[in-house]
Amino acid sequence: MKIVAVLGSPRPTGNSNTLAQRFLETARQQGAETQVFMVNQMQFKGCQGCGSCKTKTDYCVVEDDLTPVYDAIREADLLLLASPVYFGDLSGQLKCFFDRFFAFADSDFSSRLRPGKKAVVILTQGHPDGAMFADIFPRYQQWFNMLGFAETHLVRGLGLGDPGAAAARPELLAQAADAARQVAP
Ligand SMILES: Cc1cc2nc3c(=O)[nH]c(=O)nc-3n(C[C@H](O)[C@H](O)[C@H](O)COP(=O)(O)O)c2cc1C
Numbered sequence: 455m456k457i458v459a460v461l462g463s464p465r466p467t468g469n470s471n472t473l474a475q476r477f478l479e480t481a482r483q484q485g486a487e488t489q490v491f492m493v494n495q496m497q498f499k500g501c502q503g504c505g506s507c508k509t510k511t512d513y514c515v516v517e518d519d520l521t522p523v524y525d526a527i528r529e530a531d532l533l534l535l536a537s538p539v540y541f542g543d544l545s546g547q548l549k550c551f552f553d554r555f556f557a558f559a560d561s562d563f564s565s566r567l568r569p570g571k572k573a574v575v576i577l578t579q580g581h582p583d584g585a586m587f588a589d590i591f592p593r594y595q596q597w598f599n600m601l602g603f604a605e606t607h608l609v610r611g612l613g614l615g616d617p618g619a620a621a622a623r624p625e626l627l628a629q630a631a632d633a634a635r636q637v638a639p
Pocket residue numbers: 463464465467468469470471537538539540541542543578579580581582587614615616617
């Protein structure tokens with residue numbers, strides 16, 4: 455299985471990255487091939503709304519550090535997105551990245567991606583109440599569904615502030631590993 459991980463936290467050893475790494479380590483132990491991109495370390499633009507991907511091409515015409523990430527996603531079996539919750543959503547870095555998924559949809563909004571891919575979303579937040587920001591995953595899940603993803607899964611870390619907090623929460627590390635065993639067997 456080919457896994458592409460896109461990490462949205464600016465903190466390299468932060469909570470979402472820690473859980474993502476546990477997921478990836480477990481998947482690799484099971485034979486998965488993994489490729490990791492940290493969007494905060496890349497130079498890129500958000501969607502320019504130019505419409506070229508609907509009228510002229512079947513890909514995003516903006517060429518920057520994200521271009522190889524979209525190419526890798528086309529080839530991948532599983533996409534892992536990991537993000538801190540920032541103001542009730544993905545980090546801005548990851549939202550810009552996600553907006554350019556527009557080019558994965560044809561002019562009639564049918565998907566240009568091979569059907570059957572899996573998506574795993576890891577979200578970490580400071581708030582300890584799981585009812586807070588529970589809307590984020592379903593909002594993105596609907597776009598994954600539109601793009602023909604067959605499965606979408608969520609791992610959430612609640613009450614995580616300092617970058618090292620997730621590493622000290624064995625139950626969250628176990629959830630990330632379990633998710634990998636389930637979706638990347
Ligand atoms: C700009 C910013 C906005 C944040 N917004 C929220 C929020 O809306 N809800 C929340 O529970 N935590 C919020 N937090 C806390 C982070 O989501 C939390 O610390 C998370 O575990 C950080 O993940 P990371 O270590 O992977 O970067 C915010 C933190 C920052 C820096």
